[in-house]
Amino acid sequence: MGKSVAIVNGRLRKEKSGIDSLVRSRLENEGIRLLVTQFPGHAKNLAQKERNNSEIIVVGGDGTLHEVLSSLKPPFPKIRLIPAGTGNSLARDFGWEKWNRKEENLNPTKETILDLLQIEVVTEEETFSCYSASTIAFGFPAAVTEIANSRFKKLKKYCYPVAAGIGVFFQKRKMYEVSYNGGTKNRIPLTGCILNNTRHVANFLAFPNAKPNDGKLEVLELNSGILGQTLHNLSVLSRKYFYEPKAPFQVNSVVISFESPEILMVDGEIYKNVISFFVKVLPGSLGIHGPR
Numbered sequence: 001m002g003k004s005v006a007i008v009n010g011r012l013r014k015e016k017s018g019i020d021s022l023v024r025s026r027l028e029n030e031g032i033r034l035l036v037t038q039f040p041g042h043a044k045n046l047a048q049k050e051r052n053n054s055e056i057i058v059v060g061g062d063g064t065l066h067e068v069l070s071s072l073k074p075p076f077p078k079i080r081l082i083p084a085g086t087g088n089s090l091a092r093d094f095g096w097e098k099w100n101r102k103e104e105n106l107n108p109t110k111e112t113i114l115d116l117l118q119i120e121v122v123t124e125e126e127t128f129s130c131y132s133a134s135t136i137a138f139g140f141p142a143a144v145t146e147i148a149n150s151r152f153k154k155l156k157k158y159c160y161p162v163a164a165g166i167g168v169f170f171q172k173r174k175m176y177e178v179s180y181n182g183g184t185k186n187r188i189p190l191t192g193c194i195l196n197n198t199r200h201v202a203n204f205l206a207f208p209n210a211k212p213n214d215g216k217l218e219v220l221e222l223n224s225g226i227l228g229q230t231l232h233n234l235s236v237l238s239r240k241y242f243y244e245p246k247a248p249f250q251v252n253s254v255v256i257s258f259e260s261p262e263i264l265m266v267d268g269e270i271y272k273n274v275i276s277f278f279v280k281v282l283p284g285s286l287g288i289h290g291p292r
Contacts, residue, residue: 009060061085087202139192
């Protein structure tokens with residue numbers, strides 16, 4: 001196997017030049033090759049070519065990590081995450097996003113063992129597999145991500161709360177065919193749904209009791225109107241949890257079919273024209289290191 005290689009989100013140089021310069025300097029001083037992404041999906045291509053390295057360092061957010069993991073197969077090489085994204089759901093669970101741009105904090109932590117979510121996605125054009133370490137969503141939360149990424153990215157950590165405040169006015173209640181843990185398929189009305197491995201959904205602490213290594217995924221079914229969803233958003237954002245239309249629950253696997261093609265969000269990345277998808281938990285399948 002080869003040595004270490006770093007895959008760096010190319011948007012850092014433009015959006016977070018301070019982090020970009022510090023990380024580049026530190027990694028180059030360690031003799032680590034830096035590969036910079038040039039377009040969406042490029043991290044997946046780079047990681048596939050570098051899969052024989054003993055360590056892959058991911059400099060970016062949940063989406064960059066998602067692309068890297070989805071290009072590989074278990075057992076994964078050593079994965080080291082330097083969080084520099086917008087949401088940083090996984091990093092927030094462990095406090096890694098607070099490394100405060102100090103070079104000494106880039107020393108890696110001990111290995112943390114996590115579950116992964118394996119996803120089989122069927123679109124109008126293709127069928128493919130990928131992995132999520134954090135969040136899968138459709139309906140309202142997927143639309144919020146798309147709005148945040150396309151219109152409010154310059155607001156940085158505020159882009160998701162702002163997009164959520166706007167997105168409540170465009171919710172659509174649809175029928176979905178859902179099966180949990182291999183059980184009976186049921187048609188249920190939803191405005192959206194979140195399937196989560198972590199406590200955080202971007203910078204929302206949406207599942208405060210979740211554990212990313214318990215062999216379970218959290219499910220939150222959404223079916224509220226404008227007022228109900230707004231209250232829920234404020235409840236989570238304030239971390240007071242004063243309003244919860246429906247309590248989350250845990251499962252091992254999920255199969256969901258859409259009545260018509262729509263978008264699916266996986267760790268901040270948007271997949272279009274999705275018809276159905278299947279998710280199962282892979283307990284303890286990822287070892288990862290973060291900054292101190």
